[in-house]
Amino acid sequence: MTSRPPRLEWVPPLFVGVAAAIAAEVALSLVLYGGPGLVRSLTTVLGIQGFAFAAGLWSAPAPGPDLVERVRRRWILGLVAFLVAATYGSAWPFLPVLAEGRLGQALGLVVMGAFPLYAAGAVLGGITSAAVTDEGGRLSGPGAAAAVGAALGFVLTGFMLPRVPMPGTMLVGCLVLLSAAGMMFGSVLGARTEIVVEARRPSRSGEVRVQERHLDAENVAQVELFEGVFRRRAKGVSDAGSGTPWDVWVLRSLMPSPDTPWRIFHVGGGASNAPRTAIREHPLAEVDVAERNAAVIELGREYFDTELVMGSEGRQVVAVGNLDDLIGSVRTTYDLIVVDLDALAPLGGLWGLSRASLWRMFDALSPAGIVALGPHSVDPPPSEVEEWHALKLEARGDGGSVTLFSRSPLHEEITARLDGGSAV
Numbered sequence: 540m541t542s543r544p545p546r547l548e549w550v551p552p553l554f555v556g557v558a559a560a561i562a563a564e565v566a567l568s569l570v571l572y573g574g575p576g577l578v579r580s581l582t583t584v585l586g587i588q589g590f591a592f593a594a595g596l597w598s599a600p601a602p603g604p605d606l607v608e609r610v611r612r613r614w615i616l617g618l619v620a621f622l623v624a625a626t627y628g629s630a631w632p633f634l635p636v637l638a639e640g641r642l643g644q645a646l647g648l649v650v651m652g653a654f655p656l657y658a659a660g661a662v663l664g665g666i667t668s669a670a671v672t673d674e675g676g677r678l679s680g681p682g683a684a685a686a687v688g689a690a691l692g693f694v695l696t697g698f699m700l701p702r703v704p705m706p707g708t709m710l711v712g713c714l715v716l717l718s719a720a721g722m723m724f725g726s727v728l729g730a731r732t733e734i735v736v737e738a739r740r741p742s743r744s745g746e747v748r749v750q751e752r753h754l755d756a757e758n759v760a761q762v763e764l765f766e767g768v769f770r771r772r773a774k775g776v777s778d779a780g781s782g783t784p785w786d787v788w789v790l791r792s793l794m795p796s797p798d799t800p801w802r803i804f805h806v807g808g809g810a811s812n813a814p815r816t817a818i819r820e821h822p823l824a825e826v827d828v829a830e831r832n833a834a835v836i837e838l839g840r841e842y843f844d845t846e847l848v849m850g851s852e853g854r855q856v857v858a859v860g861n862l863d864d865l866i867g868s869v870r871t872t873y874d875l876i877v878v879d880l881d882a883l884a885p886l887g888g889l890w891g892l893s894r895a896s897l898w899r900m901f902d903a904l905s906p907a908g909i910v911a912l913g914p915h916s917v918d919p920p921p922s923e924v925e926e927w928h929a930l931k932l933e934a935r936g937d938g939g940s941v942t943l944f945s946r947s948p949l950h951e952e953i954t955a956r957l958d959g960g961s962a963v
Contacts (some may be wrong), residue, residue: 542672550684550720550723551666551681551720551721551723551727552663552666552681552682552684552685552688553684553685553687553688553691553720554716554717554719554720554723555617555663555666555681555685555688555714556659556661556663556684556685556686556687556688556689556691556692556722557688557689557691557692557695557716557718558617558621558655558688558689558692558713558716559655559656559659559685559692559710560658560687560688560689560691560692560693560696560714560869561692561695561696561710561712562621562624562651562652562656562659562693562710562713562929563588563652563656563705563712565628565651565696565700565709566584566588566624566647566648566651566652568913569837578864583648584648584652584769587606587648587649587653587936588652588653588656589656590653591656591657591660592651592656592657592659592660593653593656593660594657594660595656595658595659595660595661595662595663595664596660596661596663596664596667597660597664598660598661598664599661599665599667599668600601600613600663600664600665600667600668602668603744605666605875606669606672606908607669607728607733608705608731609727610664610665610666610668611725611728611783613661613662613664614659614662614665614667614717614721615659615661616658616662617655617658617717617721618717618718618721619655620654620655620657620659621655621656621658621710621714621717623650624650624651624652624654624655624708624713625707625711625713625714625765626709627647627650627707627708628651628705628707628709629650629705629710630707630710630750631707632824632934636893638685641892643897647881648771654946655713663681663685664768666680667680667681667682667914668928669728671764673783675809680933683693686917690779692909694925695959696709698796699721716742716885722862722926731886732751732752732753733752733753733877734751734752735750735751736748736749736750736755737749737750737751737762737842738842739836739839740837740838741834742766742832742833742834742835743832743864744766744767744831744885745764745766745767745768745885746767746776747765747766747767747835747838748763748764748765748838749762749763749764749765749833749838749841749842750763750765751763752764752910754872760775761773761774762774762776762843764810764835764838764839764842764843764844765830765862765880766834766835766885767854767885768883769881770881771809771810771835771841771881771882772784772843772881774812774843775945779858784811784812784909784914784939785934785939785941786805786808786811786813786877786879786913786914786933787811787812787813787816787913788804788876788943789911789934789943790816790875790877791815791816791820791909791928791940793818793875793909794817794820795820795821795874797822797823798823799822799823800823800825800874801817801821801823801824801825801875802824802825802826802827802829802871802872802873802874802875802905803817803824803825803826803873803874803875803876803877803879804826804827804829804869804873804875804876804903805826805827805829805832805877805879806829806830806862806866806876806877806878806882806883806900807862807878807880807881807882807883808828808829808830808847808878808879808882809828809830809831809832809835809836809839809845809847809857809882810835810836810838810839810845810861810878810882811839811843811845811879812843812844813843813877813894814826814828814847814855814857815844815845815846815847818854818855820852824854825854825855825856826854826856826868827855827860828847828855828856829856829857829858829866830857830859830882830884831861831862831882831886832856832859833849833859833860835851835882836848836849836857836859841871843897849940851906861891862886862892863892863895863896863898866892866899866900867896867899869899869900869903869920870903871903871905872904873905873906873908874907874908874909874959875908875909875910876900876901876903876904876908876909876910876912877910877911877913878900878910878911878912879913879914879929880912880913880914880915880917881914888917889912889917889921897921897923898923901921901924901944904945904946906943906946907946907947908945908946908947909943909949910924910943910944910945911941911942911943912938912941912942912943912944913939913940913941913942914934914939915939915940916931916940916941916942917942919942922941924944926951927944927945927946928944928945928946928948929942929943929944929945929949930949931943932940935936
């Protein structure tokens, strides 16, 4: 997924700040004009406007699946508030009863000052919630832009208010600003990454969960499996999503002819489609899978169509437990050993395995066999394979980085099938 920030993200909160400042100053000028007790009145007006604005900010919506819809409703509230304020402010010069007496001034303060300031605070609170809950980190908070907008609003009001025929027309301008800002913020919301947790499973190594990640602006959706804070697997569910998983791509690239026996050992393959692919696409393939976490196998089967079941089934064996023990119990040789480094991330990566396990794993490789490490490169390589032939390449499909090791030279046929690797 791209991390490009949305364009004009700063404009909506800037416009909200401008509108809030204009509303505050217009209400201040109309209510205080010609009124007695300037200091007392000024304190009252500013205090009420400040508390109203703070109440709007305080009402920021809590995270939830309908957050975007609730933020949109706040924009509607802002438009309604400024429409009412503009109507009331336009009628103020023609209806003396509105400007005379404490009741009229109090009503004017609420309609033209407190209500718009509360609505502006509510809109900014909604923008803040949308930014804070953006899992992709693409949206920033509105504070700085809103503060700059407020400063511009005060300057603009001070310049324009003595020149306009009716102060209420400034509030009409605020309504136009908010309408434009609302339309812009719609595109900003499209750049917000939304995450919905589909399933959770407790485990000794931390919670295992499946979540769906949406980015509407680019029509991107991904289903991801996490073990604690470590992402184990992801698949795209739209045209812009992830491609073929790195281990499936490697397996298909190295698959021998159908009449050649083929044994595969997949370390950390509990959420992988590679074992299923080998069984379906090669009639003589036999696959052993070693996985640390039973919850990963369960959720992988439910959400990633791995079809893995713990135990022995046909030409496939899935074992769950301590990886050092599982690797140490290997009593056969393999033509391909696939090591998922993301599965080893909770252990500290490849180096989380004991040296004895590494020796045993590499020793279980047939003379012409290949070890594939991914989805990112291992640098420096384990000392056990320093003298081996190696190939580093970018996997087509999901863009993973894969390193291959073999005792035998990785001949041109393999290099051609992998298309793009460079021997190192």
